[in-house]
Structure formats: structure tokens, C-alpha cells
Ligand SMILES: Cc1ncc(C[n+]2csc(CCOP(=O)(O)OP(=O)(O)O)c2C)c(N)n1
């Protein structure tokens with residue numbers, strides 16, 4: 001029996017990777033634990049170890065191959081005493097039966113709409129002549145921090161694994177090299193402690209950027225975020241501010257279970273004294289993070305792991321900032337307003353596209369910042385469309401959507417032709433099982449159904 | 458082979474040693490299989506393997522009695538197997554299926570067994586430490602002589618709540634064994650880079666808690682030290698700190714670029730300090746056990762692990778109605 005080694009999934013969100021380097025050649029003997037290849041994912045280059053023993057029969061995927069899908073056959077091992085002819089009927093049939101019947105949880109990752117820019121799409125205003133470059137959200141965030149650190153020595157980054165490790169999600173890649181250990185600071189796993197230390201440094205006039213490996217762990221530090229950072233200006237009668245940014249991935253990644261999948265948008269949006277941003281696109285991520293770093297107030301900046309690897313056009317060569325409290329209209333439409341932010345925009349835009357074929361024209365608004373929140377743009381849109389639905393990943397009770405519907409009721413009641421529908425994550429802790437996780441998350445289909453329902457279709 | 462250590466005749470009988478060998482091997486083979494299933498996409502999300510650290514949990518469980526509790530972090534598969542939980546149920550939780558200990562709703566990091574007094578499975582670094590002291594509190598409150606084992610890592614040892622807990626545990630003489638599994642790294646951060654002092658066993662000293670550093674790659678040493686700690690806690694003296702010096706062979710989780718240590722360092726630990734090789738040497742050196750006996754055990758374990766993998770893949774996904782259950786009692 002030959003042994004087939006398949007492209008392994010090396011992280012919760014990996015769907016494909018590049019075969020950076022083979023560490024073995026045909027004819028080599030490998031035993032379990034030997035490194036056979038280096039595989040590059042969007043997050044890291046990782047070594048892959050053999051789990052079985054045998055002789056390398058055939059390297060099916062060439063060194064340098066890009067976009068090799070998880071579970072694709074990459075190498076065939078021969079067991080002791082087997083000749084190369086044992087491989088004959090394999091190469092043509094890359095997945096063996098026992099593997100083919102496994103479900104593939106990695107595909108649960110929602111995909112971006114192919115062309116979110118349909119005819120009715122609105123572009124943000126840039127001065128004529130601005131040029132753009134394709135960047136991932138990850139790169140845009142790094143550039144925002146680096147640019148601000150280059151111009152202001154008071155800005156520094158601290159958090160777990162931000163330095164030598166290059167960031168748990170690779171956001172701070174290369175920053176230790178550029179800025180050194182004074183300004184890119186690895187901390188012990190002491191969220192409560194280092195958040196407090198950073199808040200103190202901000203009281204003293206520095207501009208810390210605190211990276212939480214994910215916002216799930218910021219619950220350990222939430223006392224400092226709220227009691228120390230958000231309230232001190234008020235309690236000191238305006239004497240002592242706290243110019244700090246708390247940032248990191250927020251919300252569900254993929255299959256990481258209840259304690260690692262929470263969306264904190266509504267939590268932080270509730271706190272007076274805090275500002276809260278939750279960008280969707282790379283250009284907004286960059287512009288908002290730069291604004292956040294310059295802001296004299298504490299800012300909670302909610303990113304998303306699934307969005308990190310998505311690419312968007314980002315203006316180059318200019319000091320690109322995006323003001324807080326200004327929503328962005330991604331699509332203009334006349335029948336229904338869809339309001340969302342962060343990863344929710346993925347579903348909102350997909351739904352708007354799907355609704356075209358139903359003859360429903362949807363206007364899609366990205367709030368971009370939740371505190372302050374641009375409810376004016378929402379209300380104005382609802383006055384035009386007379387219908388509204390909201391989309392978010394977080395839980396339904398006291399959600400951002402519930403707040404928006406209360407605003408609409410107060411400010412545009414007479415314009416409404418249907419009740420506002422809030423599409424949210426389900427009211428349950430995030431289950432691990434692939435099928436249940438899918439059910440727990442908000443989906444494009446739910447958004448489409450909600451839009452049809454408010455249009456009475 | 459454990460070349461660095463001379464197999465000296467331990468004060469322990471052959472059957473006990475064979476039992477440890479079997480338990481450690483089960484953990485290792487189970488974890489290797491889990492790694493394989495992860496690579497195939499059958500297990501998703503985070504998956505933290507215990508390979509290399511087997512002697513710690515097996516040596517400690519050898520000192521536990523009925524009613525003792527255990528609680529740990531996300532690196533929990535070994536603890537569950539060592540306290541007698543069913544490999545099928547554990548593996549099926551890893552694949553997110555109905556047959557899993559949490560019916561697929563917990564995953565690798567969050568499993569529990571009230572039958573075996575296993576209290577999880579916690580994803581927030583160090584959160585299990587006060588919870589473990591709470592289990593000990595319950596023992597004291599009820600006046601029984603059970604102890605609780607609160608396992609945490611070298612990285613977790615820097616969390617503030619650990620010290621709040623130690624103070625209370627000592628103040629209230631809680632029968633809690635704080636087991637620091639010092640595998641030298643917290644993700645990519647080595648002990649020296651995160652801890653102002655390297656001697657973690659002294660971390661309870663300020664609270665009057667005795668501590669001891671133990672060779673966590675030697676199941677016999679682990680058992681001997683734990684016996685002392687457990688006697689102390691059971692007799693009402695209070696908590697105890699055990700720093701188990703050990704090593705994780707695999708990445709922190711399945712997605713670890715492993716740039717923070719050299720391959721040579723890992724290979725050297727494997728070659729010279731491996732906990733399973735060590736017991737194997739002790740057994741064969743005494744002449745009472747031969748290769749054929751050990752091969753038979755290997756085979757037996759292989760069957761259990763393959764069966765678990767099959768069960769975990771054949772078990773159906775949880776019913777959709779499960780989404781809405783277990784939210785309120
Ligand atoms: C409060 C918190 N912060 C950060 C993390 C992310 N994280 C998970 S494990 C880990 C390293 C923990 O190392 P250690 O305590 O030594 O345990 P080991 O993984 O070595 O068993 C980190 C930083 C987390 N889960 N919880």
C-alpha cells in the first residue's frame with residue numbers, strides 16, 4: 001500500500017497554500033517526524049512533518065506551486081519493499097476514498113462577492129489623480145501603524161507575540177525590524193496587566209497601540225478599557241485624557257468554538273468615552289486606524305480574522321485617513337436599505353447582488369464606526385427606501401441593529417412601510433460543530449429573505 | 458532511547474510501570490492521529506497536541522483517587538485520556554460530532570466529564586486556575602479529603618488571577634495542587650522572554666505555599682513528587698505548587714510556524730529525554746519485559762486509536778435542534 005500525503009490544513013482558516021520548498025527528493029527514506037516540506041500560507045511559512053514512514057515515490061506537486069488546495073495529493077510514499085509501479089493507479093486519482101468522504105469545514109469561510117462593484121456602486125471621493133494599489137486588510141493595518149510610528153515617536157505597539165513572532169495574525173510583520181524593541185514590545189500573557197500599563201502610559205501622554213491577540217482575551221482587560229481608559233477624562237474634569245488604541249481581531253474565525261468566537265461590537269459601542277471602529281475594506285481599515293491613532297480618546301478598533309486576507313484598492317502615496325462618524329454607501333438603491341459593518345458587509349453586499357435578480361434594488365450602508373455612529377446617513381436612506389434591515393454577526397439582544405431600529409422609529413417612523421428587521425448571529429454560544437456553526441452565523445440567505453419580507457415579496 | 462539518563466531501578470513495580478507505558482503511549486498515538494485528522498480537514502479550528510508532555514499527566518493521575526477533580530487549559534486531550542475518559546468520545550468531539558463528550562458543541566478545547574470529574578477544557582489562558590481552586594474550595598466546604606489538580610502553563614503562570622487565587626487558596630487552606638506544566642514556551646515566547654524569574658515552583662512562596670521543581674519527562678519522578686503534594690493537601694495543610702519541567706514536541710497548535718526554536722533543540726529532547734522511551738528502557742533493563750511484550754501493547758493501542766478515529770468520523774453531526782439547547786438549565 002502506498003501512502004498518500006495530502007496538502008494539510010495548517011490553520012483554522014486555510015483553504016490553500018503555496019508549496020514553498022520540498023525538503024525531500026524522490027528516493028529518500030522518511031520517518032515520522034521528518035520535515036518534508038515548507039508550506040506558505042497567507043499567515044506564515046510552516047514546516048510539515050511526515051506522520052508515516054516510507055520511501056518518497058513521487059513528488060506530485062512541484063516546488064514553488066501556488067494555490068495548492070487543502071487535501072490535494074502532494075507526495076506519494078512507498079512502503080518498505082514497494083516498487084514505483086505501486087503508484088500506478090494513484091496519481092490520476094488524487095483523493096483516496098476515506099478522505100473524500102470527510103467534510104471540509106474550511107469551506108465554511110464566507111467568500112467575498114466576486115464583483116461587489118455592480119452598476120449602482122458608489123466609490124468614495126478621492127481627489128482626481130489618486131492612484132490605487134491592491135492590498136489586503138492585513139497589509140493596510142500594518143501600513144497604518146508603521147506610517148504613524150514613523151511620524152510620531154510617542155506611538156508604540158505592545159501585545160502578545162507582536163515582535164519576534166511577527167504578530168499572531170501577522171499584522172505587525174516586519175515592524176520589530178523597523179522600529180526596534182523600544183517601540184514594538186512583546187508582553188507576557190497578562191492582558192489585564194499590560195492593558196493597565198498601556199493606559200498609564202497614555203495618561204502620561206504616550207500613544208500606545210495595544211494589540212489583543214483576539215478581542216476574546218480583552219475580556220481580561222475590560223476593566224481597564226472601560227473603567228480606566230474610557231472614564232478617566234470625565235472623572236478628572238477633563239484634565240487627563242487617554243489617547244490609546246486597543247485593536248485586534250473580533251468575532252468568529254472558523255470552528256474555534258464558543259470562547260474564541262465572540263463579536264464585541266455592541267458591547268463597546270455602549271460605552272460613553274470610547275470610540276469604536278469596525279472596518280470592512282482595506283482602505284477603510286487603513287484610514288480609520290490612522291485616525292484612531294491620532295485621536296485623543298481611547299479607541300476600540302475591531303478587526304476580523306477572515307477579512308485580514310481579503311484584498312481591496314487602497315490609495316497610495318497619500319496620507320489617507322477616514323474620519324470617525326461617517327458611514328460609507330457602497331451601493332445606491334431605492335427599495336430597501338441594508339445597514340451593516342465589518343464582516344457583516346460581506347453578507348450585505350452579497351445579498352444586494354442576489355436581490356437584483358428579484359427585482360429589488362438595495363442600498364448598502366457600511367457604518368464603519370459604531371461610536372460615533374452616522375445614523376443621519378441611515379435615516380436619510382430610509383426616508384428614500386422606506387424599508388430597512390440590519391446585518392451583524394453579534395447576538396440579537398441589545399444589538400447594534402436594535403439600536404438602529406430604535407433610532408429609525410424615533411426619527412423616521414412616518415417613512416416606514418415595514419418594521420425594521422435585524423439579521424444577527426443566533427442567540428447561542430458559538431458551537432464548534434461545522435453544521436451548527438453555519439447555522440449560528442448570520443447568512444446571505446437570511447439577509448435576502450429579510451429584504452424580500454420587508455418588501456412584502 | 459533515553460540516553461542521557463541511566464535507567465536506575467525505580468522503587469516501583471513492573472505492573473505499575475507497564476500501566477504508565479500504556480497510558481502514555483495511548484496519549485501519544487491518539488495525538489498523532491488527531492494531528493493527521495486535522496491535516497485532512499476532519500478536525501477544524503484550534504487543536505493543541507500534548508505530545509512530549511505525557512509523563513506529567515500520567516504520573517499525576519497515578520496519585521489521584523476517586524472524587525479528586527482535574528481542570529486544565531485547551532491542551533487537554535492527554536488529561537482526558539489519563540483520567541479514563543473514552544477515546545471515542547474525545548476524538549468525536551474533535552471532529553464535532555454527536556458522539557463527542559460535548560455532543561460536538563465544545564470542540565478540542567472545551568470538553569467535560571462529570572463522571573470522571575474532569576472540569577474542562579478552558580480557552581482563556583489561566584482562567585482554569587481560580588476555577589480549580591473553587592473545586593478545592595468545594596472539597597473543603599464539604600469536609601471530604603479530595604484534592605483538585607489545576608494544570609496551567611508556564612505562560613499562564615504570569616497571569617494576575619493566578620496570584621489572587623494562590624493567596625486565597627493558602628489563606629483558606631484549599632486542597633489544590635497547582636501543576637505548572639512548564640513546557641518552556643508560551644506559543645512562540647520562551648520562559649526567559651516572559652518571566653522575570655525562571656523558578657516557577659517558587660511562585661507560591663509569597664503566599665506560604667510550598668513548591669517543588671520536578672523532571673516532568675520522568676513519570677516516576679512525577680509520581681513521587683505528586684504523592685508528597687497530595688498527602689500535604691489531603692491532610693488539610695493547604696495548596697502545593699508543582700513545576701513540571703517538560704517539553705512540547707509539536708507546534709503550539711496546528712498552525713505554528715515554529716521559528717522560535719531550532720529543530721535541533723526539539724530533536725535533542727526527543728532523542729535524549731523522551732518520557733516514553735525512558736519507561737521502555739526501565740522496563741527492558743529490568744529484564745522482566747521484552748520487546749515482544751511491548752509490541753503487543755503498541756498493537757493494542759493502535760487498535761484503540763484507529764477505532765476512535767473511525768468512530769469520530771462515522772458519528773453523525775449533531776442534530777440541528779442542538780443549536781438551541783443547553784443555554785439555560
Ligand atoms: C487570556 C488569553 N490570552 C491569550 C490567549 C492566546 N493563547 C492561547 S495559548 C497561549 C500560550 C499559553 O502558553 P502556556 O501557558 O505556556 O501553555 P502551553 O500552550 O504551553 O500549554 C496564548 C497566548 C488566550 N487563549 N487567552
Ligand SMILES: [Mg+2]
Nearest residue numbers: 610611642643
Ligand atoms: Mg507553555
